[in-house]
């Protein structure tokens with residue numbers, strides 16, 4: 092399922108004295124089954140754009156195409172329900188949204204709300220708990236008796252339980268220790284590769300963008316100012332600096348070595 096933004100503009104509190112324009116004429120194409128990273132400085136519009144990917148926000152102007160559906164200003168919330176199932180969003184600190192008595196019930200909540208049978212929802216919960224790296228015994232526990240990292244995994248299982256075709260990740264590893272960060276990022280990458288899950292990562296981490304994404308989009312002051320592969324985007328540190336972003340450490344390291352030996356290395360640091 093491709094996602095395409097065409098000339099999307101968005102203003103918060105439109106038509107009031109508090110009107111705040113957050114997106115300006117954004118064009119972005121995310122082909123099905125690709126891994127897209129969206130990077131940009133704080134306030135550049137990343138969170139605003141990500142809420143357009145499943146209709147949580149509707150454009151003030153322009154069109155959002157999600158598969159064969161088109162979202163334009165004024166579309167009714169009811170028409171957007173099928174889209175919300177197909178595009179799952181893992182918000183920052185998703186564990187804050189856990190609320191059921193047991194982990195099992197929490198993971199089953201989403202699918203049952205979308206009309207999946209109890210039996211099927213249970214089956215999904217059992218499969219997903221191991222996919223997110225937790226033992227079966229966790230299912231009967233209260234989510235609030237788990238560690239922060241375990242709660243994060245349960246919340247992610249809850250989003251995956253809807254079997255989305257597209258997953259949107261908003262800084263999914265914020266607040267985790269380095270090992271937990273790597274495990275979660277590797278898990279999403281594996282899902283992307285093995286199940287062809289279209290993945291959209293909103294991140295501050297240039298490292299993660301370089302390591303995992305097929306394509307990058309740079310947001311700056313509400314505009315999508317640059318798109319390309321990591322190799323293309325990271326070829327030019329000066330342009331990135333002008334958007335208040337830095338090259339990934341691995342590329343900086345390579346450039347240092349090039350300066351030392353006075354010779355250009357082929358870009359060893361990024362996979363094709």
Ligand code: ADP
Pocket residue numbers: 103104111112113131132133134135136137138139140
């Ligand atoms: P980012 O995720 O890149 O930090 P945001 O999408 O959160 O950027 O913000 C883009 C712009 O919209 C910023 O200027 C921010 O202050 C503004 N903004 C974000 N949310 C709201 C809101 N609920 N009401 C008014 N302005 C907002």
